[in-house]
Amino acid sequence: MSGPRIEPDLLALVGRLIEAAPAGRPARIAIVGAQGSGKTTLARAAAHAFGAAQISIDDVYLTRAEREAMARDVHPLFLMRGPPGTHDLGLLTDLMDQLSAAGPDGTTWLPDFDKRGDDRLPRDRWRPYQGQPSAILIDAWCLGVVAEDAAALDRPVNALEQTRDADGRWRAAINDFVAGPYRVFADSLDAILFLKAPSFDVVLDWRCQQEADLLGIAPADLPPEERARLADFIRYFERITRRMLAGGVTADVTVKLDRNRVPGPISA
16 A cells, blocks of 8 residues: 555645635635545645645644643543644634734744654744745644534444543543534635545554654554554544544535545545
């Protein structure tokens, strides 16, 4: 299985979404999809091609201290970054406003997150963006997901929910974030492009491909214990990923991917 590729048709599609956005300010577009779907690769390539700014929702995770507070006050599983509720959407909104208001010589400082250290880098290590972009491209796995009803939340989708969220408080809190601030943020965007995986089953393979690439090895050489660790990790994202794949997402354009991330039909 090959890694994410930049398909010319997808790049052109992002360009059309930028052109179709309201004039007078940078377009605000989200590229969403499951882990390993190629959303960040596409967002970065489109930013380079169209003079846009790219921000990953991973860059605005809450700090370690903030998530530790959530783990104490809301539910212990909120220590793990990634699910709705663990991002600083206020910071992300402020960054978009700064980019939109920037002059030709203005500098907007964009955050970075140290995943190995599990914390946001200090402000003096953020990356500069010069001037006003043509668009702001947000790559995010969960933007646009539609909240579930209470009956659906009652049923655990995996062993993580069954054993570590037996009373459903964690998934109920996530659902409240989805229905509240994440819905408000998604509705403020000009467009959402959804890269749709063929099934949840491929997500682990895609995530293992990412990890193998980082280690500079072939996916087949990834140690079994590392694959098992990643299988445990994606359980934090399984409920919402399955929800989006089943149609519970408000996307302006959906692109269906095959197992090798090759795009197929595009629906709007």
